[in-house]
Amino acid sequence: MTHDEFFLPDGDIRWKCLELRENSARLHYGRFLLAPLLEGQADLIGIATRKTLLQELEGTCITCAKFLDVPHQYFTIDGVEESINDIVMNLKKVVFRSNQLSANVPRFLTGYFRAWGPGPATARSIGVNPAHVEVINKNEHIATLKQPMQLFFELEIERNRAYGTKTTYPFREGCYPIDASFSPVLNVNHSIHNYYSLRNERKEMLFLEIWTNGSFTPVEALGMASQKLVKLFGFPLRIDEDKEEEAEYGHKVTLKDLTxxxxxxxxxxxxxxxxxxxxxxxxxxxxxxxxxxxxxxxxxxxxxxxxxxxxxxxxxxxxxxxxxxxxxxxxxxxxxxxxxxxxx
CATH class of the missing domain: 1.10.150 (DNA polymerase; domain 1)
Incomplete structure (x- = not known):
């Protein structure tokens, strides 16, 4: 039976990073500890933080690839080993990094893929206009060119939230949508443990495990999730707001009880x-x-x-x-x- 020992603060509540690990370019792991907490607080903070990490953080993904003179997704371009469907599936694995706290990063970007053969073509051949984002896994395989040639196609890139995003793309000849997963956080686990402080008071500690896809480190993801939670709960509460002010700064919404x-x-x-x-x-x-x-x-x-x-x-x-x-x-x-x- 093993025992883990931690040095816990006796005063203010604060986060402590216990472990950071980079398994690959597309898999980062972090383990964090929050203490000291009163009984019941760990569960409250753990649930809210987990949902924010999985649902509220924004990711940048390729949403569509546009090819010229390609009749269907199972078509194979001369000199390219992979079919269009295989190339699209490989593009889905590309991870982008962007500063989502900056207001200058547009939500919709245009990009391109340009590679010369013969030889393997990787995500290093992806360019974005303007250059607001960067490719994390530049060695990700996209296609194999079997002869001296150029492979070029356009890309549509989007930055969006993970929760509730389902963009429908109208059919356009030569355009192949990609079912993008916008969440930069792959998984979150939290656990709660009890202990007694030096004053013999029953306290709780919260353990949080975060796995990200490499677009953000677990430390960055936790920091952004904390900021979003503070912002969500920081809106002012107005009780005595008059109707004229409500009409000036808002609009009326009618709720329908539909059968x-x-x-x-x-x-x-x-x-x-x-x-x-x-x-x-x-x-x-x-x-x-x-x-x-x-x-x-x-x-x-x-x-x-x-x-x-x-x-x-x-x-x-x-x-x-x-x-x-x-x-x-x-x-x-x-x-x-x-x-x-x-x-x-």
């Missing part, structure tokens, strides 16, 4: 308004339960277009209950990602 039937009709109207290509989307892509899937099959509904042509009462007449209809509506909402304000 399942209302939400289904909004989905149907939105589909007609945006003219989504739902004819080619099959219901098995919605990942429904076997019971709901069987009910839709018995009703001879195989595509999302056929499903959206049915009214809410038609759904209930398919031997479905309230929870089955709710499952369908949630699945369609999730598929089209319409959780934003314009949906309501």
């Amino acid at each position: 399942l039937e209302d939400r289904w009709e909004i989905l149907r109207r939105r589909q007609k308004k945006t003219k989504l290509a739902v004819e080619s989307i099959y219901i098995d892509q919605l990942q429904l339960s076997s019971k709901v899937y069987d009910c839709l099959n018995k009703a001879e509904i195989s595509t999302l277009s056929q499903l959206l042509n049915k009214g809410y009462k038609d759904l209930m007449n398919m031997k479905m209950d309230y929870f089955d209809a709710k499952e369908i509506i949630l699945a369609v909402e999730k598929y089209f990602k319409i959780f934003d304000s314009d949906f309501f």
